[in-house]
Amino acid sequence: MKIGHRISLLILLPAMLVMLVGLVLSGWFLHSLQSRYEAQAHSQAQDLETLRMAADFNRQVGLIHGRASQALDQARSGELDELSLYRVHASIVNELQPVTNLVQLLATSELLLDVNHNSAKGMEEQYASYRSMVIMATEIAAVDPTTASRHFDIAQQNFTEFTIFANRIAGLLTERALLRNSDAFSSLNSFFKQLVVFGLLSAFIVLVLAWAAGQLLSRRMRVIADALKSLAHEQVERVTLPEIEQMRTQGTGELRDIAGALLLFREAIAKRKLAEEQAHQLAYYDSLTSLPNRRLLGDRLEHACAVSAINGDHGAVLWLDLDRFKVINDSRGHAAGDSLLREVSARLQRLLKRGETVARIGGDEFVIVLESIEGGVSDVLLAVDERANRIRETLSLPYEVGGGSHFSTPSIGVALFCGDDETVERLLMHAETAMYQAKDAGRNAISFYDPGMQAQVEARAVLESELRTALEQRQLELFYQPQVNAVSEVVGVEALIRWRHPEHGLVSPADFIPLAEETGLILPMGLWVIETACDQLAVWQDKSFESTLTIAVNVSGSQFRQDRFVQQMEEILFRTGAEPSRLKLELTESIVLENIESTVRKMRQLKALGVRFALDDFGTGYSSLQYLKRLPLDQLKIDQSFVRDLVEDPDDRVIVNAIIAMGQALGLEVIAEGVETSEQQLILAASGCDLYQGYLYSRPLPLADLQSVLNSYSKGVAHKVQLGH
Ligand code: C2E
Numbered sequence: 001m002k003i004g005h006r007i008s009l010l011i012l013l014p015a016m017l018v019m020l021v022g023l024v025l026s027g028w029f030l031h032s033l034q035s036r037y038e039a040q041a042h043s044q045a046q047d048l049e050t051l052r053m054a055a056d057f058n059r060q061v062g063l064i065h066g067r068a069s070q071a072l073d074q075a076r077s078g079e080l081d082e083l084s085l086y087r088v089h090a091s092i093v094n095e096l097q098p099v100t101n102l103v104q105l106l107a108t109s110e111l112l113l114d115v116n117h118n119s120a121k122g123m124e125e126q127y128a129s130y131r132s133m134v135i136m137a138t139e140i141a142a143v144d145p146t147t148a149s150r151h152f153d154i155a156q157q158n159f160t161e162f163t164i165f166a167n168r169i170a171g172l173l174t175e176r177a178l179l180r181n182s183d184a185f186s187s188l189n190s191f192f193k194q195l196v197v198f199g200l201l202s203a204f205i206v207l208v209l210a211w212a213a214g215q216l217l218s219r220r221m222r223v224i225a226d227a228l229k230s231l232a233h234e235q236v237e238r239v240t241l242p243e244i245e246q247m248r249t250q251g252t253g254e255l256r257d258i259a260g261a262l263l264l265f266r267e268a269i270a271k272r273k274l275a276e277e278q279a280h281q282l283a284y285y286d287s288l289t290s291l292p293n294r295r296l297l298g299d300r301l302e303h304a305c306a307v308s309a310i311n312g313d314h315g316a317v318l319w320l321d322l323d324r325f326k327v328i329n330d331s332r333g334h335a336a337g338d339s340l341l342r343e344v345s346a347r348l349q350r351l352l353k354r355g356e357t358v359a360r361i362g363g364d365e366f367v368i369v370l371e372s373i374e375g376g377v378s379d380v381l382l383a384v385d386e387r388a389n390r391i392r393e394t395l396s397l398p399y400e401v402g403g404g405s406h407f408s409t410p411s412i413g414v415a416l417f418c419g420d421d422e423t424v425e426r427l428l429m430h431a432e433t434a435m436y437q438a439k440d441a442g443r444n445a446i447s448f449y450d451p452g453m454q455a456q457v458e459a460r461a462v463l464e465s466e467l468r469t470a471l472e473q474r475q476l477e478l479f480y481q482p483q484v485n486a487v488s489e490v491v492g493v494e495a496l497i498r499w500r501h502p503e504h505g506l507v508s509p510a511d512f513i514p515l516a517e518e519t520g521l522i523l524p525m526g527l528w529v530i531e532t533a534c535d536q537l538a539v540w541q542d543k544s545f546e547s548t549l550t551i552a553v554n555v556s557g558s559q560f561r562q563d564r565f566v567q568q569m570e571e572i573l574f575r576t577g578a579e580p581s582r583l584k585l586e587l588t589e590s591i592v593l594e595n596i597e598s599t600v601r602k603m604r605q606l607k608a609l610g611v612r613f614a615l616d617d618f619g620t621g622y623s624s625l626q627y628l629k630r631l632p633l634d635q636l637k638i639d640q641s642f643v644r645d646l647v648e649d650p651d652d653r654v655i656v657n658a659i660i661a662m663g664q665a666l667g668l669e670v671i672a673e674g675v676e677t678s679e680q681q682l683i684l685a686a687s688g689c690d691l692y693q694g695y696l697y698s699r700p701l702p703l704a705d706l707q708s709v710l711n712s713y714s715k716g717v718a719h720k721v722q723l724g725h
């Protein structure tokens with residue numbers, strides 16, 4: 001049986017069953033209706049026959065009665081002779097005989113007995129009397145007309161009587177027949193009603209059953225449709241179809257076959273997908289490392305250029321070539337070479353961020369595409385150089401291959417791109433060219449394709465190594481800038497680092513602090529600054545005036561974030577013997593906000609030692625009372641950018657006013673830095689600023705110069721700090 005047949009059977013079977021039952025029942029109904037109808041028709045025919053007989057009787061008796069009456073009249077008038085009269089009498093007697101039979105039939109008729117027994121009886125009696133009277137009257141009419149007339153009178157009376165009876169009977173019979181008719185009609189009517197109700201009921205049941213069967217079927221069809229849909233749309237290799245699997249094991253007949261077919265179909269799809277993936281893998285990936293191959297790299301790079309054209313960010317192509325890779329292949333065999341390449345690929349993949357690509361494009365050559373590097377060209381350069389260096393360092397770590405440690409280094413060529421002006425081929429060519437430059441430069445190196453960029457990167461590399469030397473050879477120095485109160489008395493100094501470069505002279509911290517931060521040199525450098533400042537505090541401790549001074553030290557974020565920072569501070573304070581309350585650490589808002597919980601904790605620990613805190617460059621960051629009140633600060637330092645235009649810019653005046661008011665509200669000392677003119681000082685003083693720092697009083701001074709200022713100041717030579725260098 002085909003599935004279509006089976007499904008239609010599933011729907012039709014209940015319907016057919018109900019229809020069969022309906023047919024049997026209606027047959028039975030019809031049969032009983034027919035017999036009922038026949039019985040009624042029979043009794044109706046009988047009723048009609050009785051009625052006809054009654055009418056017949058009336059008519060015939062009427063005729064006979066008329067003849068008898070006429071004969072008697074003619075006898076009385078002598079119109080008829082005796083013989084004729086006798087003939088009339090004989091014929092009347094003859095004619096009365098069938099009427100008598102009729103009366104008997106009538107009187108015994110079922111209908112009449114049923115309707116009114118007495119009337120039948122009365123009519124029969126009256127008729128019998130009538131009959132004998134008419135016979136007697138006609139018999140003796142010729143002999144004795146008078147007696148005959150008397151008899152006829154009686155007969156006349158009888159006639160009237162039974163006519164009344166007969167009419168009544170006729171009326172009753174008619175009524176009765178009508179009644180029977182209407183009975184038959186209503187019985188038929190109710191039968192039809194029952195039939196209609198039954199019909200509706202069975203139709204309803206058929207519908208319900210068909211609906212239920214349809215539901216059952218459509219649920220299964222839905223399961224099958226869903227399964228087909230997910231087979232069509234799911235990207236996963238093997239779609240899970242628990243319901244279909246259940247149908248396969250627990251179902252019967254064609255549905256089970258369909259489920260089986262679906263599962264086979266799924267296997268076929270899975271195999272096809274696998275084959276497609278394998279084909280794709282072969283076409284776009286390197287079989288040794290599973291990294292994208294040159295072809296896929298081309299696509300990715302093209303996409304990266306298109307994205308860069310849209311968002312305006314830079315990207316970079318890094319071409320890596322392993323130095324002297326041939327050596328490992330020759331000395332330890334190709335298997336060792338392969339596992340080294342696999343390890344290189346694994347290390348490279350670990351170094352990548354989301355969306356970045358590393359591809360293997362030749363024996364020992366890899367290409368990395370970095371995308372969406374934000375910032376200006378020099379920021380991008382720095383970022384790429386840093387990434388390239390990390391890659392170089394990571395690949396330079398020893399490899400465990402071929403049963404021993406092996407060292408390998410890469411040469412890296414870099415080409416930056418922004419937008420899609422360069423073709424993919426040219427970009428790759430540039431990066432490769434740069435890689436050869438790196439090889440020429442002695443291998444294990446990074447080279448930028450752009451000569452200007454290369455120069456910039458090299459200059460930075462030089463600076464970095466020089467900075468290391470500076471730290472070792474004590475080329476760093478602290479300058480001190482006085483901080484004064486409202487009456488220009490020195491109350492402290494800020495320690496500012498300087499690099500006395502053997503060739504370039506004094507180098508500003510702005511030029512080397514960022515590099516120090518990036519390279520991590522800031523940590524030993526910052527430690528040195530704090531130690532030097534604390535040494536100075538210890539030296540001043542014994543002097544009368546200087547012992548009252550504080551030294552403010554700038555602390556960088558990475559320095560402060562160190563877990564060991566509090567401990568280091570404690571050790572330095574202990575070793576130098578500096579008075580902790582004379583040391584003031586300057587933190588910026590960005591440091592504080594980075595992780596407010598741990599910052600507050602550390603600040604509290606340091607406060608417990610007696611150290612004080614200033615919030616540097618205040619107003620440039622996210623200045624919110626919310627966090628300000630949580631910090632155990634001592635001083636707010638108004639950023640010099642607000643002081644600079646204070647005289648001209650009313651907005652800056654408003655800001656400065658607000659900062660001072662905020663500081664006062666929080667019970668903090670407020671210091672303004674970058675104060676260069678007395679106008680600025682006057683405005684600040686009017687707002688209630690506590691302390692001042694800037695060229696108006698003194699530039700940052702080397703220790704010797706500061707000392708002579710302080711000496712003259714403490715000896716009373718100077719009442720105020722005068723403009724320094
Ligand atoms: P900063 O902490 O805001 O330091 C104030 C800067 O303003 C100093 O620049 C100072 O010389 C300069 N300055 C002072 N008065 C005036 C003035 O009246 N007018 C103008 N135009 N400038 C004035 P410097 O010494 O070049 O320091 C620059 C930045 O380098 C400092 O900004 C600080 O963030 C950082 N720095 C300096 N020394 C250190 C240090 O030892 N450690 C750390 N982590 N950072 C330091």
Ligand code: CA
Nearest residue numbers: 494554586616
């Ligand atoms: Ca500062």
Ligand code: CA
Nearest residue numbers: 616617639673
């Ligand atoms: Ca500052």
